[in-house]
Amino acid sequence: MARLTVWATALAVVLSVAGARLAGAQGPAVDWKKQEAELLKHHRALIQIDSSSPPGNETRAADYLKKVFEAEGIPVQTFALKPARANLVARLKGNGSKRPLLLMAHTDVVGVQKEKWPVDPFGAVLKDGYIWGRGSRDDKDKLASNLMVMLLAKRSGTRLDRDLIFLAESGEEADPEGVGIAYMVNQHFADIDAEFALTEGGGALIENNRVTAVTIQTSEKVPRRFRLVATGTSGHGSVPRLDNPLTHLSAAVAKVGSFTMPMRLTETTRVYFEKLASISTPDKAARYRALLASPSADVQSYLAANEPEHNSMLRTSVVPTLLKAGVGPNVIPSQAEATFDVRALPDEDIPQFFAQMTRVVGDPAVKVEPITTNLRPVSAPSKLDSEMYRALEHASAALYPGAVVMPAMSTGATDMAQLRAKGIQAYGIGPASTQADTINYGAHSDVERLLESSLYRLAEFTWRATMEVAASK
Numbered sequence: 001m002a003r004l005t006v007w008a009t010a011l012a013v014v015l016s017v018a019g020a021r022l023a024g025a026q027g028p029a030v031d032w033k034k035q036e037a038e039l040l041k042h043h044r045a046l047i048q049i050d051s052s053s054p055p056g057n058e059t060r061a062a063d064y065l066k067k068v069f070e071a072e073g074i075p076v077q078t079f080a081l082k083p084a085r086a087n088l089v090a091r092l093k094g095n096g097s098k099r100p101l102l103l104m105a106h107t108d109v110v111g112v113q114k115e116k117w118p119v120d121p122f123g124a125v126l127k128d129g130y131i132w133g134r135g136s137r138d139d140k141d142k143l144a145s146n147l148m149v150m151l152l153a154k155r156s157g158t159r160l161d162r163d164l165i166f167l168a169e170s171g172e173e174a175d176p177e178g179v180g181i182a183y184m185v186n187q188h189f190a191d192i193d194a195e196f197a198l199t200e201g202g203g204a205l206i207e208n209n210r211v212t213a214v215t216i217q218t219s220e221k222v223p224r225r226f227r228l229v230a231t232g233t234s235g236h237g238s239v240p241r242l243d244n245p246l247t248h249l250s251a252a253v254a255k256v257g258s259f260t261m262p263m264r265l266t267e268t269t270r271v272y273f274e275k276l277a278s279i280s281t282p283d284k285a286a287r288y289r290a291l292l293a294s295p296s297a298d299v300q301s302y303l304a305a306n307e308p309e310h311n312s313m314l315r316t317s318v319v320p321t322l323l324k325a326g327v328g329p330n331v332i333p334s335q336a337e338a339t340f341d342v343r344a345l346p347d348e349d350i351p352q353f354f355a356q357m358t359r360v361v362g363d364p365a366v367k368v369e370p371i372t373t374n375l376r377p378v379s380a381p382s383k384l385d386s387e388m389y390r391a392l393e394h395a396s397a398a399l400y401p402g403a404v405v406m407p408a409m410s411t412g413a414t415d416m417a418q419l420r421a422k423g424i425q426a427y428g429i430g431p432a433s434t435q436a437d438t439i440n441y442g443a444h445s446d447v448e449r450l451l452e453s454s455l456y457r458l459a460e461f462t463w464r465a466t467m468e469v470a471a472s473k
């Protein structure tokens with residue numbers, strides 16, 4: 001099994017490189033050195049627009065983009081449910097022989113604690129080879145890189161088989177009013193409808209100064225929630241009662257909290273663990289391969305204890321997060337409740353899952369109540385055998401030779417859920433970074449920064465993949 005996997009990976013690399021050469025023939029050649037100054041200028045300008053959400057004020061970023069596009073003769077449209085939180089769409093027309101490609105990035109950023117920053121968080125300071133600033137990697141790098149791809153496609157006069165749609169969306173980080181992706185999908189879907197989409201959610205790993213792995217987000221877990229509600233008779237704390245809801249709820253929380261849904265691999269996670277095994281230390285690789293062949297209880301409990309993220313990728317997770325009960329130390333309350341956060345595998349049968357929870361609780365005094373808020377829709381994984389996924393593999397082979405390309409399933413939810421729910425094959429990409437940088441200076445960190453060289457390679461990566469699927473042959 002191990003041997004076969006290595007062999008298959010080696011073959012995949014050979015095929016990818018061959019494909020990349022072919023792909024190089026598509027679209028005009030670009031002198032990337034010459035694009036760096038302009039790309040950096042846009043990236044920095046976008047960081048310097050403080051679009052912390054809330055309140056977002058994304059319209060200021062949309063205004064900047066509008067000016068840039070219009071100066072190039074690319075028409076734009078803005079769509080705003082709230083005037084200060086506009087989305088922007090620009091489109092380059094293709095000949096219509098294929099359905100569009102959507103290049104999406106969000107314009108808002110999370111807030112900052114200024115005192116934690118060694119530099120101005122909205123200064124886009126250049127220091128030590130990095131661009132420092134809130135949004136430098138979440139998500140103004142994709143925003144600037146997508147912008148550059150549009151500008152280059154227009155300037156080069158490239159003939160396109162499909163429209164290129166640029167979407168700068170608001171409200172990705174905080175959107176209680178539904179001004180961002182929900183608004184675009186529900187009210188203006190015709191303006192962004194596409195076969196494929198590229199947006200945030202993936203990345204590339206730098207080890208010893210070279211990129212060793214590229215992750216493409218193809219799938220994500222489905223967030224769901226429920227409450228356990230225990231009811232009984234209220235009364236005086238001096239008189240014990242058998243139907244005390246706290247006692248019943250505690251027992252139920254303990255049962256559900258320690259219950260483990262069975263492990264199940266999806267197409268994405270199967271390939272992910274295969275590829276991960278090919279670049280892991282021998283002991284780790286042995287465990288990942290065991291997951292693919294015969295996952296023992298030992299391997300699974302090892303991951304649960306030591307690699308919780310991987311454990312979550314294997315199954316629908318059920319986690320208690322809130323407890324609400326009691327009015328005073330001498331009062332037996334009539335009700336007690338606990339909230340659970342569920343992250344379901346994309347193909348989980350949700351009604352059956354809730355029925356199972358009722359069986360696990362096994363107590364008629366405790367009811368399972370699904371919580372229906374505006375959670376993200378169920379979204380089927382994007383395909384690994386699509387033209388877009390192959391183009392991303394080719395771009396990776398050309399730009400990061402020898403790197404393993406891994407499809408990934410996010411345990412958290414992204415705006416791709418809404419796109420996938422509408423049938424768009426969406427793929428998450430991202431810039432290259434060391435693991436230390438991702439941990440200490442990544443998205444939502446106290447301090448955020450991006451390697452300057454990674455911004456340039458992200459744009460080239462996006463360009464190559466875009467041209468391969470969109471440029472006329």
Ligand SMILES: [Zn+2]
Pocket residue numbers: 106138139172200443
């Ligand atoms: Zn983001």
